[in-house]
Structures are given as structure tokens and as C-alpha cells.
Amino acid sequence: MAVFCTGCGVKLQSENPEQPGYVPASAMEREQVICKRCFRIKHYNDLTPVPMDKNDFLQILHRIGETKTLVVKIVDLFDFNGSWLPGLMRFVNFNPVLLVANKTDLFPHVNWGRIEQWVRLQAKQGGLKPVDVVFCSGEKGTGIKTLMEAIEKHRQGGDVYVVGATNVGKSTIINQMLKHAGAEETAPLLTTSRFPGTTLDMIKIPLDDGQALYDTPGVINEHQMAHYISHEELKVILPTKPVKPKIYQLHSAQTLFFGGLARLDFNAGERQSFVCYMSNELLVHRTKLEKADQLYVQHLGEMLTPPGKKSLQEWKELEPHQFSIGEEPVDIVFSGLGWVAVKGTGAHLTAYAPEGVGVYVRPSLI
Incomplete structure (x- = not known):
């Protein structure tokens, strides 16, 4: 039976240390297993780049449109234009979209009412009419309770897919929701880092009613500066x-x-x-x-x-x-x-x- 990394979702293997998903064979028997790459991210802040075919991203996004679900679209408020996914609506079919603006901790003294109007206008111009807009900080944990309440309201008993460009903080926000739900003692936390492309495949997180929340890989927006400089310079x-x-x-x-x-x-x-x-x-x-x-x-x-x-x-x-x-x-x-x-x-x-x-x-x- 296939085993998947609890940090990034990649299928685990013990044959090739140079390929994604590698773990020593002795580690495969553990209850919660993370790949070598996630281990180095968590403990050494070291990222091994793993290329992912764009078709893999598209295939994952197509799955979203084939089921009735809530789509949680996360954008980086500091890089709103760079982290926007312009073609999302054609993938999600008619499913509702909850728009989440992350990294509010970078804006300590602003008029949030005015910024919400700005975000809604930008979303409309980008072809998206969200069912709601939530502001939060995955890093600080602020706004997470409001987000969880909005998800529960709008998912209407269905699954939830969390989508966004690379490095918008999807996994960090999901980890905060796990902590708020009291699951940190029983559920593994997702691997997070400042580097783009940490999540390599969909990660399924069971919900209490039998449905699931899915963390999806970040979509690469090649026009972002992060893809033109080294990992050290990203800091x-x-x-x-x-x-x-x-x-x-x-x-x-x-x-x-x-x-x-x-x-x-x-x-x-x-x-x-x-x-x-x-x-x-x-x-x-x-x-x-x-x-x-x-x-x-x-x-x-x-x-x-x-x-x-x-x-x-x-x-x-x-x-x-x-x-x-x-x-x-x-x-x-x-x-x-x-x-x-x-x-x-x-x-x-x-x-x-x-x-x-x-x-x-x-x-x-x-």
C-alpha cells in the first residue's frame, strides 16, 4: 500500500535518495512519516528544489470542478497581484469561492474597511465574485477563528479545497486551523517554509462529518520575482x-x-x-x-x-x-x-x- 508524506503529500519511496519522497526503509514503519526533503526544511531550513510539471497542477485543479465543494482561495496581501490566480474560475466550475487575504501582520496600521473594499474591487476586476472575504495572518494566527467559521458556513457539508499561488501561506494557515481545532496532539502538521513549492501533492485532512479539507500544491506564477533569484536572496x-x-x-x-x-x-x-x-x-x-x-x-x-x-x-x-x-x-x-x-x-x-x-x-x- 502506498504511503504518503504527512508534510508535503508526496508519495514516499526508499529506492532513490535523489527523487522526491525519499525516506530510509527503516522509517517507513513509523505512524507518521515525513520525507527527507520535509525533514531538512523543518530542521535545517534547507530546501531541495523539486520540479513539478504544470500538467500536474492542472490535473489537480480539474478535480475541484468535478465535485461539489468550497474553494478557499488564498492570496498574499503584500503581493496581491503576484499571487493572484487569473484563470481559477474556469477550473472550479460553479463552486463557491471564499477569498482569504493572508499576511495581515505585515500591515500594522491601516484602515481595514478601506482595504476590504479595495480587495473586493480587485477581485471583481479579476473575474471573481467571492462569497466572502476574510483577512488573517497565518504567521500570527489572527483571524483564523473567523476563517474557520466562514468555511463551515459556506461549505454546506461538502469538501474544502485550499488553493493559491506558491508561497501565499496555505499550509501555514491550515496548520493554524488544526491548532485551533485542538488537533496538534493527534494530527501531523504540514511542512511550511518561505520557499515556493513546498507542498508537492494534495494533502487530505479529514473533517468531523466525514468530508475532507485538501491542501493543494501552490500554482507557480512565473512573473513573481521569487522565481528569478536564489533561495538565500528570498530571505x-x-x-x-x-x-x-x-x-x-x-x-x-x-x-x-x-x-x-x-x-x-x-x-x-x-x-x-x-x-x-x-x-x-x-x-x-x-x-x-x-x-x-x-x-x-x-x-x-x-x-x-x-x-x-x-x-x-x-x-x-x-x-x-x-x-x-x-x-x-x-x-x-x-x-x-x-x-x-x-x-x-x-x-x-x-x-x-x-x-x-x-x-x-x-x-x-x-
Whole structure:
């Protein structure tokens, strides 16, 4: 009989240490078994990358549309655009979707009523009309009780599928729900980490009424910055503490560098503030526009880091994206990195990011 890892859901095997799901044969007899990969994540914060075919993701998502179920879609509020799954509705058929905005702990002082309106509007524009919106922090455990109550209300006796892009915190939230339900003594916790792609297959968690909650693998959004840098560099760009906005009063013909990962040129416009919402660990450097190109060439991998020197040989050239800002406050978003709030007094901007990384303009979140 097949045995599956209680941490990531992968089928276990003892034949090939280099393949997913490996455990020593002696460990297969234990009641709760985790694979070598999950063991190293839990104890050493070390991730062995495991490629997963996109067709495997699609096959899992197709299962959701074949049954009556509640879909819990989790997004990363700090990376709302980057973690959005644009084609979800065509997979879930007519099943209801509960939208969960995770990582509220990164926003300590905000108007949550206004942010909920913003999230609902963004969801509508993204083709989704959720039955409800819940805000929570999987890391801190806040909002978990409200989420559990919303799931019970909307699942109507059916199964629950938890979906989302990689690194939105699905497994962390499920672990918090297990703890709130008093199951931590009898049920294994799912493997969690800051690295994308920790869950490798669906993990089934039985519910009291005979139905089940399923944790699904994260869908890879290739336009997120996380897929262009090393795992070590992820520790710099993924915030783990409340984000402290960095405010810069800029004249036209000035540039902001975000490490060496991205850049924003203020080409023309009146002197105004640019508010940067990015990891506290990421260095923001201001310079004159006329010096920006030379600065990037001379200091990439040194003063402008990440990327570090080891990553430079695979580093992609920064691509420009032109924006003309009107009178409404907007955010210039770098997918998976953060955003810069522009107050809406008129500006011509050029945003740069590596080829393939998404760069967007959206109505201001904060």
C-alpha cells in the first residue's frame, strides 16, 4: 500500500535518495512519516528544489470542478497581484469561492474597511465574485477563528479545497486551523517554509462529518520575482516583520534602485513623494537619472544587491515599462517584490524589472 508524506503529500519511496519522497526503509514503519526533503526544511531550513510539471497542477485543479465543494482561495496581501490566480474560475466550475487575504501582520496600521473594499474591487476586476472575504495572518494566527467559521458556513457539508499561488501561506494557515481545532496532539502538521513549492501533492485532512479539507500544491506564477533569484536572496525580499514604508521626496530626473532587482525612474513631473512598501531588509538607493545606468553596471552585485555575485551569470537584463500617472493615487507594483505608492500629482515614470517579472499600475492600496 502506498504511503504518503504527512508534510508535503508526496508519495514516499526508499529506492532513490535523489527523487522526491525519499525516506530510509527503516522509517517507513513509523505512524507518521515525513520525507527527507520535509525533514531538512523543518530542521535545517534547507530546501531541495523539486520540479513539478504544470500538467500536474492542472490535473489537480480539474478535480475541484468535478465535485461539489468550497474553494478557499488564498492570496498574499503584500503581493496581491503576484499571487493572484487569473484563470481559477474556469477550473472550479460553479463552486463557491471564499477569498482569504493572508499576511495581515505585515500591515500594522491601516484602515481595514478601506482595504476590504479595495480587495473586493480587485477581485471583481479579476473575474471573481467571492462569497466572502476574510483577512488573517497565518504567521500570527489572527483571524483564523473567523476563517474557520466562514468555511463551515459556506461549505454546506461538502469538501474544502485550499488553493493559491506558491508561497501565499496555505499550509501555514491550515496548520493554524488544526491548532485551533485542538488537533496538534493527534494530527501531523504540514511542512511550511518561505520557499515556493513546498507542498508537492494534495494533502487530505479529514473533517468531523466525514468530508475532507485538501491542501493543494501552490500554482507557480512565473512573473513573481521569487522565481528569478536564489533561495538565500528570498530571505531579503520576503518580509517577515511589519513593513516600514520608506518615503522619498524626489525631483524629476531622479532614480530609485531596489537592490539590484528593480528600478524606478522619475522622468518628469513636479517634486513629490514616493512611498516604498518593500521588505525592511532590501536596500533602496537614490541617485540622479543621468548616473543610473553607470551606477547599475559598476555596482550590481555589490552595493546593489541582491542579486549577489553568484547569481549574476544567470541574471536577466532589466526591461523598461512606461507609465504616465494622472491625478489619482496609484501603486507601481513589482510582482513578488513590493510596490511604490505615487500620490497622483502627475508623473512620467519608467519602471524596470528583469525580463519576465510582472510590473503593473493599480489603484492605491494604502
